Amino acid sequence: MRLDRRTFMGSTAAAAATLNAPMVMGMAHGKPRVVVIGGGAGGATAARYIAKDSKGAIDVTLVEPTRKYYTCFFSNLYIGGFRDLASIGHTYGKLAAEYGINVVHDWAVGVDRDKKEVALAGGARLPYDRLVISPGIDFIDGSVPGWDVTSQNRMPHAYKAGSQTELLKAQIMAMPQGGTYAMVAPPNPYRCPPGPYERVSMVAHLLKQHNPTAKIIIADPKPKFSKMALFQEGWANHYDGMIEWIGPDFGGDKVEVRPDAMELVIDGEVTRVDVCNVIPAMKAGRIVELAGINDGNWAPVVPHTMASRVDENIHVLGDSSAQGDMPKSGFSANSQAKVCAMAVRAALTDSKLFPARFSNTCWSLLATDDGVKVGANYEATDEKIAKTDGFISKTGEDAALRKQTYEESVGWYAGIAADMFG
Amino acid sequence: MKVPVTAMLGLAFGALSGAGAALAAYVGDPERGAEIFRKCASCHAVGEGAKNKVGPHLNGVFGRRAGSIDGFRYSKALRRMGDDGLIWNGETLDAYIENPKALVSKTRMNFRGLKEHDDREDVLAYLRQFSDDPQNIPEAEPTAVHEVDLPPEVLALRGDPAYGEYLAGECVTCHQAGGSDEGIPSITGWPEEDFVIALHAYKRKLRPHPVMQMITSRLSDEEIAALAAYFNGLE
Incomplete structure (x- = not known):
């Protein structure tokens, strides 16, 4: 100590x-x-x-x-x-x-x-x-059959930042041309609701430059996710044909992984993948x-x-x-x-003691200079912290606003870092 | 020549509901507006062949995004407001020429504003003639609150900086107390009145930014004054 x-x-x-x-x-x-x-x-x-x-x-x-x-x-x-x-x-x-x-x-x-x-x-x-x-x-043990923390070097979660994030990026960079990156997305509730989907956007951005024929598969137990329309629009705009999202209707909720063989099993169907980013239940x-x-x-x-x-x-x-x-x-x-x-x-x-007030805004980056955000105000009631009102970026926004939103997120990062660490 | 035309407006913009119709009790007189525009003409040109001067030319200003004429050097603040989605329409232009700082705190437009409602309507009626399609000029939401001028008692409120410091916890997650303006504007060391006017403009949704509209939506007049006092005191 x-x-x-x-x-x-x-x-x-x-x-x-x-x-x-x-x-x-x-x-x-x-x-x-x-x-x-x-x-x-x-x-x-x-x-x-x-x-x-x-x-x-x-x-x-x-x-x-x-x-x-x-x-x-x-x-x-x-x-x-x-x-x-x-x-x-x-x-x-x-x-x-x-x-x-x-x-x-x-x-x-x-x-x-x-x-x-x-x-x-x-x-x-x-x-x-x-x-x-x-x-x-x-992470909740056993939430993704076949995965536990001893598998995190083969199949990183990268959902606590640092060496895991570095490992995941290194694995993506080492993928063969035309290879497959898979993500097992987590069930609700979990840290950073848009996080897995921003990650997919960033992986796609990286692959588009280094490995443009690569594929991305997301196996997702949720029928819908945060900023879904914005992400789907962004993926179609920037990474058309690269990303396949498999929701529960198509077995995204029935997933098993085999870290030794680097296999992802979705509803019984086995796929060999090159990178498997498993984000377990939390x-x-x-x-x-x-x-x-x-x-x-x-x-x-x-x-x-x-x-x-x-x-x-x-x-x-x-x-x-x-x-x-x-x-x-x-x-x-x-x-x-x-x-x-x-x-x-x-x-x-x-x-x-002043009355409690809470707020939140989450920015996500879809591609270069294409940022979106969602946010809300909250108030304390005896029962819970309750949402009062909020906003979300709209689909079809123009490039100037999206660029501004991204730049704003960079400013926010500097602001919150100073607010945390002095 | 002034024309009271509530009835005419009701026909022209049938969708206007009560609040909007009440505010639109006067439609400007372009001839009188041309006279008043002389105050603006040392910096702004309008009409055939108009070029940028100290300020940008005003042809086609209705419906145009703020800060969007290529080649004109706008202030960073105005460009940022345009990127946020500020579009010049009847309401936003009215607010801007009433008090430029209400909409864009650090604008370079060095003009004290037209305080008389009818004067502004006249100037805008004049300028409308130089926008492409006067029939399709975007109108503000009829429910929007129109006035930017704050009542004197609101401007006179003296904020408690100690309370402001607590409330500021919500601001400094994004706006750095140290005054950096990387990506997000600096709000430290502002004159209190500018700060108060700016926050009320967000609260009234005259300024477009959704986070700021949300945050200010639950700030009272006293709380805005407290924040203004606190940030004014920061170096």
Whole structure:
């Protein structure tokens, strides 16, 4: 275990901030302590906002196994050749140095909810007054017969970004001319609803340049998917004849894979493929189950604060939470994190609690300068986070608007990265 | 010469519903509009052989996408608004010449605006004569809110920057607090009034961007003022 900790009290700026810090609620042990598990769009944002807005009054520890975090959003653009991998990799130096967050690179392996402690793989135990859990997703064993995580080098999921994404791209580049890339798409609910289809667009873009006679097959258990009309129009415009989508009407829901033979079996029919991108069914990151705050595959939360419905001292953000209508996206997690940060500060210090507000927008790239988006506003009700109104790009939009939408997505990436990592 | 022609309009645009018809109580007088256009003519030419001057020529402006004349150097802001889908029609032109900044905050069009509704109608009636097919000029949705001028009490609201900082959490997912304008415009350090006018223009759907229309749809006057105060204070 390594602790990245700035000598926080030593700097004059920090000392001044501490003098002006909000009143701290009576804690037997001094400063209230917040532990955040997971350094992605939910966790990094929550840690940063709690540390920034409490001005040193709350002790924040962020637990994240990787030293360099690759965002899942925009990893498809790396596959398509629009970004290099370095541009979607981020480190935690600023969160430690500029916000005084204790960044611990280790795995959280357990939560003792009675003692209010997080156990780390390295053996350390981190006490907390409030715990924020934002671990993203894990895969459900057996959801695609023939596939388990030991197959991920033969048949990558590339649905957690980093080495898996690199592997998938390398496999696509190594396909023989006229070869076949297959995707097994996931059932609902899953991380980033348009993600598999943006990926297909990016794979097609890559193949069109390097391997124009190659084929793409998508086996999909869902009869319809996010931005379906926009993707289908884009595929017809840019990659005509290259992509075959096989929905449940044609056996897309009856799939088996054979990693050793590189075979995909759809409703009994065997196809030999060159790349098989298996995106299995998903559930909350494992720590949610270890903490015992799940109901089935996900962790139910109170919409107003993102607090677990099982344990009021734990908040769950992003993909792992069962909150209602918001899609599982980086934008959603970032939006939820700010509501959570405000609720945590209000619980631990005397800061104000404003009404929760949530929003989401997801951009997808179809081809060079052809971007589309979908988004909505949400409000907290007692029952769930409920959608109020939204919009989606239209089919047939002109090239100038699509280019603008793509450029906007690049701006959004820079914005959310700064909002997460400082 | 001013002609009150509510009845005539009702015939010409039978589809106009109550709100639209009420707003369209006056149809402009092109002759008077030609007089008023002299204020514009130092920068804009219109008519046969008109060329770009300081501003673009205005032949065929109705139905044209904002910022779309090849070879004219528009401001980045106007071009961006055009790419977002701003089309010049009766309503958007009316808003633009009432207060250019309501539609495009950083426009280069250095004009204070025509505050009188009838003056604007007259100028637009004049300009319409130089667009291709006056019969098929796109009209705004009849339900659209027409006025861009904000009531003085809305402009006078002093926002609470602390509340603005909380609300700004929703903005800085896309607009970088550091002020970068890569792909998405910078909103830091703006004069508060410009900021307030811009957000109300999205809220009233005069500006085309769907994300901004959505985000502003649930911001109250006080919340917009708070955001303006907060972003104004950022370096």
